[in-house]
Amino acid sequence: MMSPEEALAHFVVAHPLAEVPADALRTTRRVLLAASSTGVAGAGEDGVAELRALLRERGGTPQATTLVFGDRMPAVAAAQLNGTMCRALDFCDAMAPGPHFGAALVPACLAAAELRGGCSGAELLAALAVGCEVGARFNLSERQYDGFDPTGIAAVFAATAGAARVLGLDAAQAQRALGLAFNRCGGSFQSHIDGTLGVRLLQGWVAAAGVEGAQMAQRGLTGPLNFLQGVYGFPHLYGRGTLAPGDVVAGLGREWRLQRMMFKPYPSCGATQGLTELVLALVQERGLTAEQVAQVEVRQPPYSHRLVGHPFKLGANPRVDAQFSAAWCVANAIVRRGSTLDHFRPEQVADPAVLALVDRVHTVGDPAMDERGHTAVDVIVTTADGTRHTRGLDIAPGFPGRPLSDAQHRAR
Incomplete structure (x- = not known):
């Protein structure tokens, strides 16, 4: 009988594309589309030019190609x-309570494909499918993460699995690669709260770690083989007493967790999708304008509130400041009656009309809302004449239970 680690490695290298369910393949294709399109669109964002210059300065063997620039x-x-470019707009795929897989997995697989000398579309799709599934199986709960950036914990396994599949590693090598990935886990949500480029830079590090771990394992370098069952394995470090090694591989190949992926209708944090939709609906239904709004109260579960409910502060990276601010997203939706990529440009983030309304948005973390789910949110808009408009939802748009339509995917 295979150990959980062996079962996972065997799945990575040998699960046939023909046995991936149609709906899981559809999700995988959407991951590829989202990551590649946001990568191209993110090429001009803050930090990309500086990182590119640094990497070019380091030099090295020319093995793979950068998007847009062709380096x-x-x-x-x-x-x-x-990977950094794919995450820069924060408009790629995600999964509750926060990991972003595609923006690391797709770049890792593309780089691995060039290392190998090319691969077929079917081989790439298989690698992306198993990579997404492996990442989904390492995804944790809000309580287990408790401030860790889920991308730095779960997505490193996704990127490593995908690169291992593309490079043609055998099961023993893949197990070593996943063990090395375990040693690369890390990252904190403090990057988001402080409005730093660390959010997108972590995505790039995760993509790089996936390629590097697969390359190392291919050459015989070893990582911990018992990264699940070991006394200091993944469940011990991150499961907080609520995760068993077998939980990660239960139903592997039969039950597909990647279908929990979500795709955002709005280019901001997943925790702002619901409140943006509610505010836009109120604006449309009631014809509300910024001048009419005396106060807005936003109520969220504590996990979401800690991520996006902090007071808005305009810092060195305005797009990040806005992406992870409930107050700014509410004010933007009211002032501009929409939420688009252009609205998050630095000069738009600093628009005095939006900032004036931000000061009238108050956020509350409500523990009683935990039972309603990760994306639950209530919005109460009070107008100057004292009228209160209340809206709420439990499942935000784009999340499982409320997936985007094909037309909405194309519109993104």
């Missing part, structure tokens, strides 16, 4: 830059 770099470096 030839070492595969690890190309994956790092491409």
